[in-house]
Amino acid sequence: MTKQPSLASLKAKLADVTTPDDPRLASLAADSRKGAQLLLKQIQRRLAKAEAAEQAFQHRLHYERPFWAQGELVAGIDEVGRGPLAGPVVTSAVILPQDFDIPLVNDSKQLTPKERERLYPLILAQAEAVSIGVGSPQLIDQINIYQATRVAMQRAVLGLGRVPQQLIVDAMQIPVAVPQTRLIKGDAKSASVAAASIVAKVYRDHLMATYDALYPGYGFAKNAGYGTAEHLAGLDERGVTPIHRKTFSPVQKIIANQSRS
Incomplete structure (x- = not known):
């Protein structure tokens, strides 16, 4: 047997x-x-x-395929960091090849930090072009977060090094002379936008971890500049840093209280 x-x-x-x-x-x-x-x-x-x-x-390749069939380069664009009290808004533009094949690429918010970190270099390796656009806290204070995001997206598109014939963007209108498909929740509907969302998120998280070393006591590595209890306590105890958005309400109040005291 x-x-x-x-x-x-x-x-x-x-x-x-x-x-x-x-x-x-x-x-x-x-x-x-x-x-x-x-x-x-x-x-x-x-x-x-x-x-x-x-x-x-x-x-999630549904929107890209008709453009690819016409031989067009398609760039997906997304942003991260519109809501935090500190740090820049970061955008990314990504041109994927037609044979792109990383099924786990999805809306960055639906992925764990470990999954995003693992996908980040894979996207960079497979993409035909990747670019980052940054809107500084100072720019945000000057022209507001919405307009600063549009400027950052424009910078990302112009920084690609290749001229896309089509843009797929998550619900924004970008000031560039390229046809644009605007999608609500585009990062969950388009692989190109999803890839851009991952690149922007990981890039910004790394940046905020660096700021955490420069400005300890606010928890930037953990909260990415959002208004958590630790961050607000840091603002009360340590005051406003150069990377804080001075026109955002909790930061404004700290500045006003300091000027009165």
Whole structure:
């Protein structure tokens, strides 16, 4: 009687199964051991999850495909950091190749920090062009956050080094002479915008971690400049830094209180 392979060895051998019609799964299905059947269900769940992710990813290429079919370069643009009390607003423009294939690329807000950090270099490696546009706290105070975001997006597009024929942007109108498709929640609907959202988010998080070292006591590495309790306590105790947005309400109040005292 032939000795059956151990479940541990089976699991190792089947780790590279990528399709439900892999003949090895038929052999596993014929294995009556409870552990073998549990392993089969695990693999089937993994394959189903991967298939769902692939289908969702293909759907996120829906807006790019018609432009690609005409031979056009498409840039996705997104921003991060409109709401914080400190730090710049950061935008990114990304031109993806037609054979782009990273199914996990999705709206950065739906990803964990570890997932974003892992996807960031993969996007940079596969993209045809990537650019960052920054709107400083001083620019935000001068022209308001909405207009500063538009300027930062313009800078990102102009910094690509290649001229896209189409832009897909998350709900904004960018002051550049390029046709634009504006989408509500575009980072969840377009792979190009999703890639830009990840690049902008990781870039800004790294920047805020650097600011945390320069201006300790506000928790910038953890809160990215948003108005958390730690950040507000830091403002009360230490005052306003050069990277704070002086026209934003909590910061304005600190400045007003300091001027009265």
